[in-house]
Amino acid sequence: xxxxxxxxxxxxxxxxxxxxxxxxxxxxxxxxxxxxxxxxxxxxxxxxxxxxxxxxxxxxxxxxxxxxxxxxxxxxxxxxxxxxxxxxxxxxxxxxxxxxxxxxxxxxxxxx
Amino acid sequence: xxxxxxxxxxxxxxxxxxxxxxxxxxxxxxxxxxxxxxxxxxxxxxxxxxxxxxxxxxxxxxxxxxxxxxxxxxxxxxxxxxxxxxxxxxxxxxxxxxxxxxxxxxxx
Numbered sequence: 001x002x003x004x005x006x007x008x009x010x011x012x013x014x015x016x017x018x019x020x021x022x023x024x025x026x027x028x029x030x031x032x033x034x035x036x037x038x039x040x041x042x043x044x045x046x047x048x049x050x051x052x053x054x055x056x057x058x059x060x061x062x063x064x065x066x067x068x069x070x071x072x073x074x075x076x077x078x079x080x081x082x083x084x085x086x087x088x089x090x091x092x093x094x095x096x097x098x099x100x101x102x103x104x105x106x107x108x109x110x111x112x
Numbered sequence: 113x114x115x116x117x118x119x120x121x122x123x124x125x126x127x128x129x130x131x132x133x134x135x136x137x138x139x140x141x142x143x144x145x146x147x148x149x150x151x152x153x154x155x156x157x158x159x160x161x162x163x164x165x166x167x168x169x170x171x172x173x174x175x176x177x178x179x180x181x182x183x184x185x186x187x188x189x190x191x192x193x194x195x196x197x198x199x200x201x202x203x204x205x206x207x208x209x210x211x212x213x214x215x216x217x218x219x220x
Binding site: 004033035040041042043044045048058059090092097098099100101102103104105106 | 157
């Protein structure tokens with residue numbers, strides 16, 4: 001029972017580099033989301049998806065892209081990394097919007 | 113504007129003492145309400161949830177929370193804290209919005 005799996009766990013980027021954070025869930029959940037966690041700010045929603053082929057912006061979407069080609073996978077792409085994107089990123093899945101969310105272990109990203 | 117507020121950034125309690133973590137929300141209607149816990153270096157785990165019905169909700173690890181509509185609050189409580197409860201606690205609502213979190217330190 002893997003639940004929500006995020007890779008990598010740690011990543012260091014240089015300013016301007018691009019990369020993709022991977023997220024996969026094996027619970028057949030329709031809803032998936034990406035958050036960033038910064039000290040004193042809790043979790044802020046970046047993007048979310050209510051099903052394959054459907055994505056929408058959250059509170060802090062700038063600088064990030066997502067796609068949802070399958071129910072299982074929801075990758076987050078940083079197009080041109082900036083130091084302001086240094087953060088811990090969490091992926092979550094849920095059986096429906098507004099329901100309990102199940103979180104991955106997180107990806108700690110540093111942008112130099 | 114819709115919001116979730118956790119007024120206490122950091123709380124320290126002695127092991128065996130009681131605990132109450134505060135959560136206030138501002139919404140037009142009663143939202144679904146959640147408490148999550150995050151141990152250091154880990155993801156978030158659900159403690160308990162309120163959808164409707166009984167306003168006193170029981171969760172895992174001996175935690176409970178009480179929904180008070182008149183105060184727009186959903187405070188988390190535990191009668192006797194254990195050292196393993198040291199963690200960060202987040203209140204959340206059903207539109208995916210989270211509070212800023214309360215870090216709990218437990219003194220021996």
